Amino acid sequence: MPFLRKHSVRAFAFSLMAGAAPLALVVALPAAAQNAGQSVALAIPAQPVPRALAALSSRTGIQILYAGNKAYEITSTPVSGTYTPDQALRTLLAGTGISHRFVGANAVTISVPGEDVPQVGAGVDGDAVQLETIDVSGAGGGVPAADLPFQTPGSTAVVTREEIDRVPPSRPGDVFNSTPGVIAASKNTGGAVDVNIRGLQGMNRVKVMVDGTQQDSNTYRNYRGFDNRSYFDPELIGGIEIEKGPGTGPYSSGVIGGVVNMRTLGAQDVLLDDKAFGVRVRGSLGDNTIKPQLSPPYSLPRPDDSAPDFLSMDNFTGSLAAAARGEHVDVVAAISRRKQGNYFSGTKGEAPTYFQPGTEVTNSSLDSTSILLKGTLRWFDGQSLELGYSNYESEVGYAHPIQALFRQRQQFRLADVESSRYTARYKWESEEHSWLNLRANLWKAELFSTDPFADQPTGHLETASDSWGWEIWNTSRIDNAFVPVTLKYGAEYSVADISSRNIVSVIPPYSMLEGERKVFGAFASAEFDVTTWMKINTGIRYDYFESTGNVPFAGGPPYSADGTKVLPNATVTFTPFDGVQLFAKYAEGMRAPSVREVAGEALYETMYPNPYLRPEMSRTWEFGANYLGNDLLLEGDKARFKAVYFDNDITDYISRSTVCPIGTNCFANIDEARFKGMEISAGYDMGRAFADVAVNHYFDVELTSAGGARGQWGSAFVPPETTVALTAGLRFLDESMTLGTKVTYVGKRALPFDRSGSLYSAPFWNENIAIVDLFGSYVVNEHMRIDVSVENVADRFYVDALGVASMPSPGRTVRAGFTSKF
16 A cells, blocks of 8 residues: 555434424423523524424523414524524524514514514513414424433433533543543553543544544554554534444444544534624643753753743644634634643652653653634535545654653654544435435545654654545434334445554665455444333444455565454333433444454564454443433522443453464454443532532453463553542632632552563553642633633642553643634
């Protein structure tokens, strides 16, 4: 393969039960009235205006009065984001020509140009005209994103833009800091995100996507196994959806750990209220970093360990986004710069690593530039096409575990990364046919990176991947007199070409690995509404894989492996009370061997090919409960709770072994890996005060040995036994000011590591440690918001769980930023 050069939880189904042309419309759901006047997260697609108004009313509680037919011929503007009812109404009607006016505290009339109808609703608070109420119970388009996991049977999570901004991420992996069961490993070096979900990590066990695109890239880390690398800038992310364990729908072929899908900015994230055009400007400054001192092949750390202040400009972020919205077209363009030098570790605590408290942590810098271009075209009957392009480039400090271990605090040359993503996403949410809710995606992702060798002025390892794929699926709702059924069915296909080559100054460059991995999957599921309090979902998927690769410099022939599997899943959901769900779920998944695992190849030691590898098989049981309700303790409050027990049993887990069909080091199947535990997510918001907690605890973790291997690679991915993230805050000045704190606790390792095999295989981190952050924000007006944060307030010296090379995390860091929209 030629080298590349630089160059949902689920979609909402809107089943609308309003008539085609009623004589009058009054949408007023008393159960939602408590939301009137409050900001609510909305996701209402373009559709006939009265139907969009029905969805808006069901979420905000405002009455919308209309007598006429012409509005049904006009398509609304999509509403997606957090709005007050008035802001949402203005956005929904933007570009339609329809006007509105409030005729009471929670009542609005709309007027369509050229339509001569009686004005209704005058004096609603007094002599209101009572019109026929239309059932809009199927509208359901305005579920706040943060509420979705608490209405979904199974292990799902959502990270909202608001959560990302509370304590702005110093590194991209920080966006997962409050998600139970999810850890971004090795996040303090390299700039990439390598996600660990419930102890599963690396070699595509977890699929990490941006707008549905996946970068198939992994790199050898010696005693720490292979990582997965995904690159993105949090500044350009609008929200994140996470499904843990084997998936049952699209994006899930070849995956056993889970799926992470990040949504880039849309017009709704940039525009103000009903504006047709707008600009968003964001920026921040921080302290505690210094520009890396470079001198090939490496340099020693500075003798002066004092960190600079804000004005050094060694720790800043800045982004500019512009968007335009019309009746049929949305356009978004954005650029982001992130520059962070080497940070300094905390000053308080013991130093069991080669770094000392309060000193510069070499190879931790990040300097990146990202751009985003997106456009959406909407036309009749709920159809839309979104085209997107994003590019990420960075110069980043990278500490290979073994280099960092033996060369300790030396600063290496910077690594280079370029990533490009292309997307085409089609959607058809038919307003006339309940059986038609179609999605079709086509995507491509390119990645090229260089990792310098620590002992050579110009030597480096080049890694490239070129991935592309498609997904298509449809959701059909079949209503009948017996048991209403929702069918979901589709297919997906992806191809990843990967290659790596060694560039050494004293010998000619040579290719180390070339190969291709193909994965195909088809799935179908049926959800039966057995009664008003019970649902049964059964499904099946068919997965096929083919991995082929060779090591050109060794002169070996191509090696390949392939296989198929039929994978069942089933979920039973009970709703004994309003807002309460009880569920049980079983799902199977298959993870195909990667090109590297089949063909061998490693940089620092020979890994022989093993075409006899079997795919990893996951069998997962989950039992859980959800609660989502209002007015629990006080009028107007909101409570959320989710608890899930999981038992994930993986057979034929692939690790390193010395018992090989060829050679003395290879990838091989071991008997079993097992992770059993409990996850809890809970939140309570009473307006002036709020609190959220995320807990993950493992009851049992098992990894069978890998036949004489020098250390168990899988053990490098074993997470802490217990993690807790607690966030709490108060709101002042009519809730325009927020002050809060976040406490993160990390317990001991879930599985003791046997160091008899290899002293360096398992990463070290601080156990039973709590880190405290502070955050605050002030909304000056609709155009300006100011944010401040203090991370690691106590200035503790510590190493993150699953941190590479035992690099300490940042010490106390102060950051101030702003967001301006106009």
